[in-house]
Amino acid sequence: MRITFLGTGSAMPTGERFQTGILVQEDGRTLLIDCGAGVLQRLQQSGVGYENVSTVLLTHHHLDHVADLLPLMKARWLAGEDHLEIVGPQGTKALVDDLLDVYEYMQDKLEVQVREVVPGEFTVAGFDVSAYETRHSVPCLAYRFGDLFTFSGDSEAFAGLANFAEGSAIFAHDCSFPDDVDVSNHPTPDALGRELAGRELGRVYLTHLYPHTEGRHDEMLESITAHYDGDVRFAEDLQTVSVE
Numbered sequence: 001m002r003i004t005f006l007g008t009g010s011a012m013p014t015g016e017r018f019q020t021g022i023l024v025q026e027d028g029r030t031l032l033i034d035c036g037a038g039v040l041q042r043l044q045q046s047g048v049g050y051e052n053v054s055t056v057l058l059t060h061h062h063l064d065h066v067a068d069l070l071p072l073m074k075a076r077w078l079a080g081e082d083h084l085e086i087v088g089p090q091g092t093k094a095l096v097d098d099l100l101d102v103y104e105y106m107q108d109k110l111e112v113q114v115r116e117v118v119p120g121e122f123t124v125a126g127f128d129v130s131a132y133e134t135r136h137s138v139p140c141l142a143y144r145f146g147d148l149f150t151f152s153g154d155s156e157a158f159a160g161l162a163n164f165a166e167g168s169a170i171f172a173h174d175c176s177f178p179d180d181v182d183v184s185n186h187p188t189p190d191a192l193g194r195e196l197a198g199r200e201l202g203r204v205y206l207t208h209l210y211p212h213t214e215g216r217h218d219e220m221l222e223s224i225t226a227h228y229d230g231d232v233r234f235a236e237d238l239q240t241v242s243v244e
């Protein structure tokens, strides 16, 4: 499986990191998780291209996870592609309908199939996926792909999510801010380290990084590794990780 971080930023631009998007590829199957602003550009830069993304799996509906959905639809239509499947938590159908109500000229350009999923097991784009409800300001799902990859979506750090991810070769987790930012709905590095402590994970990648984290990566890592002795790294846009 190849995991490519397309966007490792958040709702406030750093100038370096685009908003959330992760590409998962295995045996000719391709799935895009989240589609924040800039993901369409990163898809093109990744060499995969928007033509090859026919399924998008959404963690939740915040703008920094869905802003490039309509641009993706339009680019696929212009490139001669005829469909897009959008899978996400409850409310995804209403979101897509409402977006297409605003951009009426995009209606009927593509065959758009929308599927809503709940915590549990399902298949998307040929991948067997488990979903788990995170702790965020709106309903949000974390997704796990067998023993290979888990993505937290946006979430506070908590034991249930760490349990859900345990055993994954790669665990990408929201790590929006350094410890001195008073935050809810996202973790602090200290809280994340405490929940990861003692877990069996191959490697943890930190993502969803706000500008507040710039220049503070070392101290954030120290805060996490004060509790957790595993391999923790910062994800970068267009970085690909291969796992088997």
Ligand SMILES: [Zn+2]
Pocket (backbone or CB within 6 Å): 060, 062, 136, 154
């Ligand atoms: Zn969010």
Ligand SMILES: [Zn+2]
Pocket (backbone or CB within 6 Å): 010, 011, 020, 062, 064, 065, 154, 208
């Ligand atoms: Zn977000």
